[in-house]
Amino acid sequence: MINLPQETSSPNLFGSSIESAEITDGTITTADIADNAITNTKLADNAVNTAEIADNAITNAKLADNAVNTAEIADDAITSAKISNATIVMADLASSTRALMLVM
Numbered sequence: 001m002i003n004l005p006q007e008t009s010s011p012n013l014f015g016s017s018i019e020s021a022e023i024t025d026g027t028i029t030t031a032d033i034a035d036n037a038i039t040n041t042k043l044a045d046n047a048v049n050t051a052e053i054a055d056n057a058i059t060n061a062k063l064a065d066n067a068v069n070t071a072e073i074a075d076d077a078i079t080s081a082k083i084s085n086a087t088i089v090m091a092d093l094a095s096s097t098r099a100l101m102l103v104m
Helices: 095-103
Strands: none
Touching: none
8 A cells, every 4th residue: 555645735726717718618507697797898799689578677777878778669559558658749749639639
């Protein structure tokens, strides 16, 4: 039997830190990432798309002023219940609707 000297501590094979080149691609998983470790500055432009956003996650408070314009509103999405009283003026109505109102 051969007696080998006992190590007093485990050697660090990677030095004082682990560099990106020492990590095999595809080996970091969600479990390896600390909560709140990925910030906006670490996300690539256009990295978050509709599929990555949870349902009902975007609220009015998270929308910038004037962020929603006509192009973002679905056809027939604005109903009478969503229009404040006294906010529609004649100029907002189609000409056929204005003509009909004048006849009445």
